[in-house]
Amino acid sequence: MADRVIAGSDHAGLSLRAEAVKVAKAAGFEVEDLGPFSGDSVDYPDYARAVGEAVVQGRARLGILVCGTGIGMSIAANKVKGVRAAHCGTEFDARMARAHNDANVLCIGERVLGLGVGSAIVKAFLETPFEGGRHERRVQKMKDLER
Numbered sequence: 001m002a003d004r005v006i007a008g009s010d011h012a013g014l015s016l017r018a019e020a021v022k023v024a025k026a027a028g029f030e031v032e033d034l035g036p037f038s039g040d041s042v043d044y045p046d047y048a049r050a051v052g053e054a055v056v057q058g059r060a061r062l063g064i065l066v067c068g069t070g071i072g073m074s075i076a077a078n079k080v081k082g083v084r085a086a087h088c089g090t091e092f093d094a095r096m097a098r099a100h101n102d103a104n105v106l107c108i109g110e111r112v113l114g115l116g117v118g119s120a121i122v123k124a125f126l127e128t129p130f131e132g133g134r135h136e137r138r139v140q141k142m143k144d145l146e147r
Contacts (some may be wrong), residue, residue, distance in 0.1 A: 003124030005126065008034040008047035009110075010073075016110035020064045020122045028128050032060060045076040045142035052080030055104050063105035064122060070109035075103050081146050084139075089113065091124040098128035102139045 009017035014036070015141040024031045034050055036042050044067045063085075065073035070087045078083035085105035086097035088100045089112070097103035106125045108118050130139075 002012075003029050005029045005062050005064060006032045006034065006051050006054045006063040008051045009036065009066035010042050010044040010068075011036065011039050013070035013073075013108075013110045014039060014115065015036045016108065016115055016118045017064070019115050019119045020066065020108075023119050023122045024064070024076075026088060026124060027123065029062075029126065032142075038055075045070045048073050048076035048085075049080060052077045052083040052085070052105060055079040056080060056082035061104070061133040062126065064125075065105060065107045067107075068109055068111040070107040070112070074107035076090040077107060082143075084142060088121050088125065091120050094121045094125035098125055098136075099131045100135050101142075102135070109113055111144065 007017055007021055013085050021031050048065055053067055054060050055063045067073045074085050074087035077083050083105050084103045085107050086103035087107045088094040
């Protein structure tokens with residue numbers, strides 16, 4: 001079975017989420033897209049919770065969340081125990097979030113990034129492995145904060 005990614009957005013992140021799904025599939029991931037699938041207003045915490053819980057439960061290894069700025073999704077997703085959501089605005093941010101922090105959910109903003117930069121950030125996030133080593137101790141300390 002291929003690595004799985006789960007994606008969700010609010011109404012402000014529809015187009016970039018669709019691009020993120022394409023990027024993930026092109027990178028060889030199986031993708032579950034939670035929507036939404038129309039421009040009707042929805043509440044981003046609902047999607048942050050659904051994606052976060054799916055990652056924590058093992059339905060997907062990584063999650064992608066998109067809203068207008070990525071900030072609200074990041075705040076909401078990090079409320080789900082076991083989620084390490086990273087709000088990323090650059091490819092470097094995305095690589096470091098995975099390599100050093102073992103981030104398991106990417107949060108990005110369609111209104112601030114656009115499709116091209118946003119897609120490049122998604123690609124960087126999905127292609128970067130966790131380095132482990134000295135970073136293991138720090139990730140464990142983050143996990144310990146949840147207790």
